[in-house]
Structure formats: structure tokens, C-alpha cells
Amino acid sequence: MRRDTFLKSLAAFAAVGAGALPVSAQAASAIKMMLPANPGGGWDTTGRALGKALLDAGAAASVTYDNKGGAAGAIGLAQFVNGSKGDPNALMVMGAVMLGGIITGKPPVNLSQVTPIARLTSEYNVFVLPANSPFKSMAEVIAQLKKDPGSVKWGGGSRGSTEHIAAAMLAREVGVDPAKINYVAFRGGGEAIAAILGGNVTIGGSGYSEFAEYIASGKMKPVGVTSNQRLKGVDVPTLKEQGVNVEIGNWRGVYGAPGISAEQRKALVALVEKAVKSAAWADALQKNGWTPAWLAGDEFGNFVDNEFASLRATMVKAGMV
Template identity: 60%
Template sequence: MTICKRTTISRWLLSSITAIGLVASAPALALDSIKMLVPANPGGGWDQTGRGLAQALQQGELVKKIQIDNKGGAAGTIGLAQFVNSAKGDPTAVMIGGSVMVGGIALNKSPVNLSQVTPIARLTGEYDVLVVPSSSPIKSLKDLIAQFKANPGAVSWGGGSAGGTDHIIVAMIAQATGVDVSKINYIPFAGGGEAQAAVLGGHVTVGLSGYNEFAGQIQSGKFRPLAVTSGKRLPGIDVPTLKEQGVDVELSNWRAIFAAPGINDAQKKELMTTIDKAVRTKAWHDLLAKNGWVDAYLPGDAFAQYLESEVKQTEKIINSLGLAKK
């Protein structure tokens, strides 16, 4: 009788231990699904990054289901506020963001900021291209700068949200060419698709955005590229840089993924591991090559340190250019 009881207990303990082991080794339920917030309208760089990452995650069989929600406006700070307020502690929630958001927060003195979310990884970098419609009388960067210096307000610049990378580039061009920054006529758009339509319709003098967002219109001959914001010419792209044309400006637009505020270390590590696997997939590298994006992958704490430095530098630029709200 005693032997039977011991055998029963031993079997129960063995089955319990096995069950515990299975639970421990199984994938976390959080990665069965992910809710991705893209704080911009469809068609822009953040949207392309988010959807490309989602594709890599699913093709790599890293996440079963991904829901993408676009919430554009105010350089991403509207979406950021929604994310901070509604996703706290949710290990299935992630958000795409980047340098545009850093600038928007500084310019608008936003009540929410990136210290309130969890940095997971910097993903990509991209340089801007300045374009005009093919029908424009502006044939070169020299023509554009001449008009800009002669009558700054008459030259309208169409780009991303106010305070973002595009806006800062225009301000830096003004400073580099001796134009009063306060006279810039900058027209912000919530997404790259809107900016593209504005350039095509002749509603702005010049448009600027990541090269990939305008690549199709450049290749079809509808847009005339004037300059790129890289230090050196981009591989396979025959467009001169601002610097080689005498305008000493260089700036890149990085994009990243963040997790919700209030998640624990294990949940953060799990997301980081998943993203680390995603950026090693063929699908992700094909996306980088297709879009001409720089592989700027920087995970975890290293990204958090970079972000802190980037926030300080961007705030300094915006304040020195007089862009921040009073």
C-alpha cells in the first residue's frame, strides 16, 4: 500500500515537473500576436518600416499575428500619446518611431516623450532627397538656393511633420546659406504620400523626404532630384549631395521600434530577441536593399544611450534655430 502511494506521488511529481518544463520552454503567449502602432499615415517611411518589419517577423515565423494601426499627426506625438496612455504594461504592444518624433517632441514641447516608452532597437537610417516637379523652372540646387535667398517666403518646402528631420534640414540649409530661419515657408504633411501629392500637384516649390518615398516618381521622370543629404553620394543613385554643391548640411533619418511603458525585463528581453532574429532574416535584408535603407541596427541599452544623446542634440539644434515653441 505504501509502495503504491509512493508510486502515485512520484508519477504526479514527474508529470507536474514535465508540465512546468513545457510551459517554461514554450514561446511566450505575448509573441503569438503583436499590436503595432505606426504614428503616421499610410505610405510614409514609418509605415514602410513597420509593415516591412511585420513581414519579416511573419515570414521568419517569429510572430503568428500582427495588427497594424496608423495614427498620424504632430510628428508622431499624437500616436505616442495614445501609446503611452493605452499600452502601459502590454507586452504585445510596439510602436515605430524615429528622429522625426524626437524633433516633433522638442519643437512642440510635447507633454509625452520617448523616456516614457521602452527602447527596443534602432532599425534603419535613410537620407533625404530634395525634389521639384519635372515641369519646375528650378533646374538645379543652385537655382533653388538663389530663389530662396532672394525671397525666402516665396519658396515653399513640403516635408514631414513640423519639427521632424525634413524641417530641421530646411532650417539647416537656411542657416548654411545665410537665410533668416524665421522666414522659412515650411508646409508639413502627416505622411510621405501627402507630401508626394503636394509636389506632383505643384502645391509646394520643393519637396523633401527619404529617397525611397520619392524614388518611383524620380525614376518615372515626374520629379527632378536636386540633392541628397548624405555625406557621400548614395550607392547606385546619381544625385549629388548638398555638400558637394556648396551647402554644408548632412543629416540622416533613423527609425526604430519601441515597446510599451511598464513591461518587465523578461518581456523586454523577449521582444529584443524576437526583433534581433527578424533583422537577420532574408526578408528584412531584401527590404533594406529594395528601399536603399542603411542597416542601422542597434539593440537594447546601446540604443537607449544613443537615443538619450540624440534627444539632447536635436533639442539643441531646434533651439539654436529658433524653431521651438515659446
């Protein structure tokens, strides 16, 4: 064989070999994690916990993070859609809050443009009062809400977040026009926590994990959870126990970039699945009080579509849409 022919053949073989391995090899080398919220909130915590689990499980050689908060995740989603096309190493954390934000904000981007990978966790919201609040219970807050809706400032995530929807549902259930609730939206969990601790809002809502350390230290007083029954190991009454028929859950997951191949998607699912089986992820679940809720690929995509329709119906009923 002539030397130039041999070199061409070797190059062709190398190209074939590179094409056969790139998905797992590339995805395992350097994961880029879009966190469409400011530091300190649930998406940020989830993404960084997943990144640590990817590293500890040997599913990634490195993980970098990009926080881009605002508009219930729509700003980060837009950046992810426009900046990550075809990138098999890219992941974006998202969840029920993003669906609510898309319904209320109607941004020019949506989840149909990106690739569903997996649902990771589920949890319920808790409403809390600052430690120095003049109110001592949800019943007292509701009494004030009925008397003067605008005087009760509800603090939480972006408009359309599960805590925003829960507040609107609660108002409707107790006979208050949901359009009259005074909801203060924050760009991230850290901002909401600071506002609650500072007494700048009357009552705050978020996933239990975000408030757990402040509840434990006595800096926040929990007055109701949005679950059907009391959370395990958490002595907080449900809203239903208190005569308010409101139940709404939160969940979080990850999406891949637009335009990745079926094989690249399969590889990302495998990487994330390996991570959630790690000891690091088990520690994160325990520390944050998350419930594992694994659902992958098309099943996750179908779940999101159904959740979108259900959430929109709930928001219409609550007068938010």
C-alpha cells in the same frame, strides 16, 4: 494524494509553467504594431516591412497595424503610452522625426515612458522638385529663397522632421533667417508626395526611399542629398558639394510598451533580431535603399538620449527652438 490536493498542485504547476513561458509565447502569437503616421510614409513602410519579416521568420503568428498620424508621431505615441501599458506584444515604430517633434511640440508624452527595443535602419534625406518645376537645380531654389524666402514652399513631414531641420539649416547657411522659411508640414508621406507631384509645394524633402520610384519614373527631379558623400548607386549631388554645409541623417527603430519586464523586453529584442535576419527584411532593405543600423536594448536607449540632445542643439542653432 487526495484528489482536491492533486488538482490544486496541478493548477499551481500550470501557473508556474505559464509564468515561465509567456514572454516568447505571447509575443510570438500576435504582435500589435503602432504606426504613428498616416499610410504611405517611412514609418508605415518600415512597420509593415518589419511585420512581414516577423511573420516570414516565424517570430510572430500574426501582426496587426494601427496607423495614428499627426504631430510628428506624438498622437500615436500618446495612444501607445496610454493604451499598451504592460503589453509584451506591442511595438511602436519611431525615429529621428519623433525626437524633433517632441522638441518643437513639447507634447505631454515622451519616449522616457516607453521601452527602447532596437534601431533598425538609417538613411539620408533627399530634396526633390516636381517634374514641371520652373527651377532646375538647388542653386536656383536657393537664389529664389534669398530673393523672397516666403515664395519657396518646402514640403515634408511634420514640424521638427529631419527635412524641416535640413531646410532651416540650409536657410541659415545661405544667409536667410530660418524663421522666414515657408515650411508646409504634412501628416504622412502619401500627402507630401501628392503635394509635390501636384506642384503644390516648390520643393519637397524626405528619406530617399519614399521618393525613389518617382525619381526613377522622372516625376520628381532630385537636387540634393543631406549625406556627407553621394549615396551608393544614386547620382544626386550632396548639399555640401553645392557649397551648402548641411549634413543630417534619419534613422528608424521600434519601442515596446511602458511597464514591460526585463524578460519581456529581452524577448521582444530577440523577436525583432530574428526578423531582421530574415530574407524578407533583406528584400525590404534592398527595395527601399535602407542601410541596416542594428542597435538594441540599453545601447539603443542611450543612443536616443544622445540624439535628442544633439538634435536639440542643432535646432537651436538653426533658429527652430
